[in-house]
Amino acid sequence: MVELTVPAGSLQSALHAFSEGGDGVYxxxxxxxxxxxxxxxxIEELAKLRTVALKKNRKIYLTINALVTDDERNDVIATLKEVDRIGVDGIIVQDLxxxxxxxxxxxxxxxxxSTQLAVHTVEGVRQLQKWGFERIVLARELTLDEIDDIRKACPDVELKVFVHGALCYAFSGLCxxxxxxxxxxxxxxxxxxICRTWWSVEEDSSLEPGLSPLGKGPRNAPFFSMSDVNSIEVINRLKxxxxxxxxxxxxxxxxxxxxxxxxxxxxxxxxEPVDLDPLSITFARTQSTGWLAGYGRSGADFSSRHTPSLSSGNTASHMGVAAGTILDYVDHEILVQLDRPMADRDGVMYLAENRLGLFEPVRFAVKGVGFAEAGTRIWIPLxxxxxxxxxxxxxxxxxxxNLNVPLISEEIPPYQKPIDLTVILEDSKLTIQSKAGTAQAHVSLQKAHRNQDVVENLATIFSQSDQSLFTLGTLNVVNGSSLKIEEIFLPLSTLKKIRRTFYRSLDQRFKRYVDQPLDLGDVEKKAWEQLPKRSLLVDGDRVPYLDxxxxxxxxxxxxxxxxxxxxDGSFLYFPLAPITFLEERFFEDLTWLIxxxxxxxxxxxxxxGLNNIAHIRFFEKRRLPVFCDIYLYLANSQSARLIGETRLNLIGGYHWLERLEGDTALWPFEPTFVDPAFQAPLFISRSCFRYDSLGLGCEGCPRSGSWYVTQPDKKAxxxxxxxxxxxxxxxxx
Known part of the structure; x- marks a missing residue:
């Protein structure tokens, strides 16, 4: 059965997701x-949510999907130790x-x-499997047919697909x-x-008009703002x-x-029948079926597209649903023909064009109308x-x-990790053994006046662990005393004191464990090459890779x-394009060039130069000299060690391009930092600027073009x- 995973930016969001049928939250x-x-x-809220998830048989997926430096590594490890105690159903990561x-x-x-890894091909999925990943969140830019091809080629790994919400203009992770x-x-x-902001567009005057057409559309708009995906209609295909x-x-x-x-x-x-209005009213930009079914192509076949643009149009704003048409404006009131009921305290908006031709939302609350039925005309004050x-x-x-959701109580007992205990009873002491720690208490056993259920009594006491991070799992009682077990009497007050001391010691021991650095093993420094300035490895348009x-x-x-x-005057460099939707052809052409x-x-x-995880297996087989290029994002020594453990013939690598310096003492080789003159592309997108942003058709298109866009202090x-x-x-x- 396909799983439904819902976003939870807060504990309250997670509780609502569970209450309305989400199988899991991330x-x-x-x-x-x-x-x-x-x-x-x-962490405390995560522990509370874990209690709910276990009770309702729901899943929790934790995102630790930012890149980190070696300076932050110990903090990440401390977080992982705490999460490991609580338990989650998956950790979503970008950082290798x-x-x-x-x-x-x-x-x-x-x-x-994470989708931040920009995995969009079979080879990318297979490499992640090789590294031990159990589930892959595929890039948003794939069509249904492309996803189906990956599914058939990789049947033994879990695949996750975006079905609703915002689309980024650039490939996630490459922006x-x-x-x-x-x-x-x-x-x-x-x-x-940045993709939601407005830009002005102008032609590239150095080219013939056919390579820089502007059409009749607006010259000022949020050209890089994508529509939201809504894939209700294709859910069954994915299933x-x-x-x-x-x-x-x-x-x-x-x-x-x-x-x-x-x-x-x-x-x-x-x-079941779906009413999308409450969701769209809560938040929705202009909607489409996105790359899944709205691209107009089943793949990268370059056929003419005839589907609507995948951009969000003349605004990047929340658009809700159509409520009516503005028929007149008098004395700061509007006359509206309603297409749906409306009431006081509803929030409404219209788009107003400013002097630059940009459409800006005008939002306000309805008041003074009481309740009005669809089909009626009403005056609404502005x-x-x-x-x-x-x-x-x-x-x-x-x-x-009427769409305010109730507050769900967050008075939830936090999850406590069950630990299995062995209690050894001797005449003058009681010993508690567990994987989490061992404790002893000196206590003189007494003979009971009547038979006791010692195991049940101990289980009852040690199940009551109060605010501890731990609680009782299974209990094994070993009687090493001179009394029969049913004859043993243990004073309740003594047992409670032992319990408090034991759990307090476990919590303290766990805190020390969390704060203790993790031994990640010794590293042997390899003498790899220092690579040339990255700003040298670009084409005439400053694109830093080759297809x-x-x-x-x-x-x-x-x-x-x-x-x-x-x-660089000595060697030739072939940095590979990070994106390819025709993977077999990509490697066929690469083989021909080799x-x-x-x-x-x-x-x-x-x-x-390797710029996508999908490139690794090809070069492991051929043993040609390769380097880790800018889009493999070597942000820390551990990512460098993971790449170094492959069978690649590595000769060097660039450090994560967002850091121009840093401590590399723990690295297995000395990385090359990109030089300040280098700038990677701002966006790499499957969205065709000509078609989706300018509204021009595919007929007669040379599949290439050039334009300039500007903001008051920027040009691109x-x-x-x-x-x-x-x-x-x-x-x-």
Whole structure:
């Protein structure tokens, strides 16, 4: 049966998700989550939720899906120790170093791969399986047919698919816009949502018009803002192909969103009629079936698209549902023809065009109308500072007076880890043995006046562990005294004192364990190469990687392969594109280029850059010299050690590009830091800028193009190649 996983940005959201049919929730703690802006949970709240989950047979998936440095490693390990005591059903990670730590030191915590790893091919899934991942959260950019192909090729690993909520413009994990433009790392949970901001577009005057068309659409808009995905209508297809888990996006959203999204998708999975209005009114941008069924192609076949744009249109805002049409505006009131009932305290909005041609939401609460039926016309007063609406525009319902969800009590006993105890009774002492610790108490056993159920009495006492982190699991009593066990009398007050002392000692011992650094083993430093300045390894448009299929075409036109690769004057460098939707062709063309380089006598000078996990297995088989490039994100020594444990012929690697310096004493090799002049693309997107952002059709399109977009203090270059959009920031000195 397919699992429904609901976002829980808070304990309250998690409780609502469970109450409305969510099989599981995914959530973050206060640190090391890719959603710093969510409320997130404390360890104590996680322990409370674990109590509920066990009682209701629900699942908890913890996101530790930010990248971490070696300076933060001990804090992550301390968190993992506490989580290991509580227990969760999976840890969702992006950082390969954290994955290595979990695999080696916390084997009871199942490893789940975050969508931040940008896994979108069969080879990527297989490599993660090899590293011990039990579940893969696939990239959002896959179509149903592409997901089905991965499912068939990888039947023995769990796959999780996004089905509802926000779509990022860039591939998750590869987005650098927030880092470069706002100084905030999306890979550490501080995304500034640059894709939701507005830009102005202009043609690339250096090209012929056919390669930089603007069309008749707006010149100012949130061009990179994607629609929200709503896949209710394709749920059965995902169920039929055997997807293990469906994921709703939205940890930054409210408990009401968790409540109504769980309810809607539970009903859809159970084959019941679905009312999406409460969910859409709570939060929804312009909606589509996303890449799953709204792309207009089953895969990367370059057929003409005829489906609506996947962008969110002229606004990135919450749009709710259509409520009516604005017919008139008089004395700061609007006359509205209602398409649905409306009442005081409903929240409504319309879009008003400003002097730049941008559409900004005007939101306000309805008042003075009481209750009005659908089909009626009513006058609604506007706030004093509201922009004048356009006659004929939509009025939309964005909050409902009757959609407030009740507060669920959080007075929940926190989970206590059961421990198995052996109690040894001797004439003058009582010994407690467990894997968590051992204790002794001097006590003189007395003969009871009547037979006692000593085992039951001890079980009752040690089950009452009060506020301890632990409680009784199984109990084994060994009688080593001179009395028969049924003759033994143990004073209640004495037993309670022993119990309090024992559990207090367990808690103290556990706290010391949490604070104690974990021995991760010795490391032998390897003498690998220092790589060239990363700013040297770019093409004429400053794109920092090469696509084998494109290169093969260029070589086929007579261009020497050696001239198409990057060079530092000594070696040739071939950084591989991080994205490919035609994986078999990608590796077929790469193999052809390798053979060509061998024939040309330049293969021994080529170093291949790995930019996706999917590249690893190919080069393990061929033993060609490779380096870890910028998109493998070696953020710490443990990630470097994991890569170093492969069978790759590694000659070096770049450090995580968001850090230009750092302590590398624990690394198995000395990484190369990217130079300050290098800037990775702001976005790499499957969304075609020409089609989705500018609204231009596919007919006659050369599948490439170039434009410039600007904000008051920023300028960026948009490049489309084979329908993939790359956004590059201004050149750095």
């Amino acid at each position: 959530l973050g703690l206060k640190r090391f989550s890719a959603r710093k802006g969510a409320t997130n949970l404390t 170093g954290i994955a290595r730590i979990i695999r080696n030191a916390f084997p009871s915590l199942p490893l789940h791969a 650098m816009a927030s880092h470069y433009l706002a100084g905030r790392s999306a890979n550490q949970g501080s995304c500034a949502q 039929a192909m055997g997807i293990d888990s469906l994921k709703i996006e939205g940890r930054m959203k409210s408990p009401a969103y968790a409540h109504f999204s769980a309810r809607a998708y539970r009903k859809a999975l159970d084959g 706030p004093n500072d509201a922009e004048r609406p356009t006659i004929g525009s939509e009025l939309r319902l964005v909050s409902g007076h 084998p299929t494109h290169l093969r075409k260029q070589v086929g036109k007579g261009k020497p392969l050696e001239e198409l690769l990057f060079t 053979d060509r380089a061998s024939d040309d006598g330049c293969l021994e000078r080529i170093r291949f 270059h948009v490049i489309v190649r084979e329908c993939i959009t790359t956004l590059l920031g201004e050149e750095r000195s």
